[in-house]
Amino acid sequence: MEQIHVTLPDGSVKDVPKGTTAAEIARSISPRLADAAFVAKIYSNNGALANYGDATADGGYLIDLQRPIEQNVKLKILTDKDPDALYVFRHSAAHLLAAAVMELYPNVKLGIGPPVDNGFFYEFLREDPFTLDDLAKIEKKMHELAAQDIPNERKLIPKPEALELYKKSNRTFKCELVDEKAVEPMVSFYTTGKFIDFCRGPHIPSTKRIQAFKLMSVAGAYWKGQEGNPQLQRIYAVAFFTQKELDE
Numbered sequence: 001m002e003q004i005h006v007t008l009p010d011g012s013v014k015d016v017p018k019g020t021t022a023a024e025i026a027r028s029i030s031p032r033l034a035d036a037a038f039v040a041k042i043y044s045n046n047g048a049l050a051n052y053g054d055a056t057a058d059g060g061y062l063i064d065l066q067r068p069i070e071q072n073v074k075l076k077i078l079t080d081k082d083p084d085a086l087y088v089f090r091h092s093a094a095h096l097l098a099a100a101v102m103e104l105y106p107n108v109k110l111g112i113g114p115p116v117d118n119g120f121f122y123e124f125l126r127e128d129p130f131t132l133d134d135l136a137k138i139e140k141k142m143h144e145l146a147a148q149d150i151p152n153e154r155k156l157i158p159k160p161e162a163l164e165l166y167k168k169s170n171r172t173f174k175c176e177l178v179d180e181k182a183v184e185p186m187v188s189f190y191t192t193g194k195f196i197d198f199c200r201g202p203h204i205p206s207t208k209r210i211q212a213f214k215l216m217s218v219a220g221a222y223w224k225g226q227e228g229n230p231q232l233q234r235i236y237a238v239a240f241f242t243q244k245e246l247d248e
């Protein structure tokens with residue numbers, strides 16, 4: 001089987017079969033590291049890496065722990081010590097919020113849901129405004145889903161099929177996003193149980209470790225920030241790795 005060289009931060013090199021995942025490499029280093037890992041970062045030995053999204057400030061590419069590594073790279077396993085891991089964690093928390101909202105209010109339409117300073121938001125189109133009671137219900141559902149340890153799984157879908165999927169379920173904003181943003185023939189999606197979202201990722205492996213968060217407020221926002229577009233409701237939340245950090 002074809003081997004690749006994976007260089008670790010201490011300069012040591014691991015020769016592993018092509019397609020080995022960062023999770024497997026983490027486990028081979030130490031079970032403790034594997035358990036602490038949220039996401040991985042790879043650096044190319046020569047130029048940019050295609051198919052991994054945009055590079056971070058230090059020239060690395062964030063990837064799922066479960067994503068097979070296909071070429072020689074430098075690899076960093078990211079734990080709660082790394083700000084990039086917190087960013088990915090908050091993005092996964094945004095997906096958990098959307099998953100909870102879709103279970104409770106299946107007819108809402110989804111906008112976007114990125115991480116932001118201290119937390120994340122997700123946008124929803126819904127006729128009735130979300131009340132404080134709704135937020136409490138959603139938060140409870142998020143904790144339920146987190147406790148179920150649902151994996152976040154990457155899925156590639158051909159673009160026409162992706163558009164059809166959203167058209168069929170009348171998810172007009174997502175349709176628009178796939179249409180505009182998906183440049184490759186295969187479109188990247190992430191599933192969390194029944195929930196599916198057009199998303200480049202990466203994500204943390206599962207919902208289990210998303211415990212320390214609080215839904216804070218609801219604010220109106222025009223779709224794509226443009227006046228005249230439909231007005232969505234943004235649910236803002238704060239999220240940290242630990243309850244202690246959240247309390248502070």
Ligand SMILES: [Zn+2]
Nearest residue numbers: 197199200201
């Ligand atoms: Zn996403």
